[in-house]
Amino acid sequence: MSYTIALNFEDGVTRFIGCKEGETVLDAAYRQKVNLPMDCSDGVCGTCKGYCEQGQFDMGDEYLEEALSDEEVAEGQVLTCQMVPSSDCVIQVPVASTLCKTQVGSVEGTVAAVESLSEDSIELVVDLENADGLTFLPGQYIHIDVPGTEVHRSYSFSSLPGDKRATFLIRNIPNGVMSGYLTERAKGGDRLKLTGPLGSFYLREVTRPVLMLAGGTGLAPFLSMLAQLVQKECDAPIHMVYGVNKDDHLVKTDALDAFKEALPNFSYSTVVVDDASEHPRKGYVTHHMDAGVLHDGDIDVYLCGPPPMVDAVLNHFDTEGITPQSFHYEKFTPNQVGERA
Known part of the structure; x- marks a missing residue:
């Protein structure tokens, strides 16, 4: 063994x-x-x-x-x-x-699909050449070299560790290096080099209720985490608040609905910032974390989103005197991923 x-x-x-x-x-x-x-x-x-x-x-x-x-x-x-x-x-x-005397590993893959999920989000699907897939901890990210350039961009996995097909949610940035490649030049079979895994933002053993806070394409690592929790038949209370700027930026809700069916104590709510939206919950994720999902601080919090969102949540917890049992968060910008556990 x-x-x-x-x-x-x-x-x-x-x-x-x-x-x-x-x-x-x-x-x-x-x-x-x-x-x-x-x-x-x-x-x-x-x-x-x-x-x-x-x-x-x-x-x-x-x-x-x-x-x-x-x-x-x-x-x-x-x-x-x-x-x-x-x-x-x-x-x-x-x-x-x-x-x-060790270093980060790398794996080769080919583009299997590129799908525009919204004006703001692209899903990249990569077939990995390693027959055993790629090992990582759910929540971690990897560097992907952008074909035709000498740069890479960093993205969290939305797929399960060990899958032969890796998936990523990528923000569509106007004039972005990766966005430009995916929307203008990418085709099936393009070869990609992926280097990693990296990052200290990953799912720990679940021993108490969990609160997941996702902003935009920061949803990606939570899809990987939830998929593993299904495998482990987790029955702990898990709630997600998923915030976006506009109505049509809400993506992969069908996957979240499937997780609700597979995980008996998983629930999620969506929040839209746009004042013109008719969404039932508007504003920011900090406006929609009621006492019921905070469990008086007996909770593990995972947060992934753009820097202003991460800072707002940290300030909210500080102002409200909320001290979770553990708090793991990752900030991301269009060109890089930064992490803290």
């Missing part, structure tokens, strides 16, 4: 390795040419310390208190030289990937 271990480095790079049954994470990493920090490999120095965000494992008792205290164990910190997984795991490694 083998387990998949996601190593998240502090520079935003994620590297996935396979860990054999009974094998330590450190040994598995070195076997796959990822040089995690290490001095002694005997549980003495603490150099290989990291934080396990999710997953089951055995640490044994052959390490020193000076290397890893009981308090640190209770917080989820681990020594990768002693950690033996018994499930898939996600581990934060507190150094840059370059210091571990």
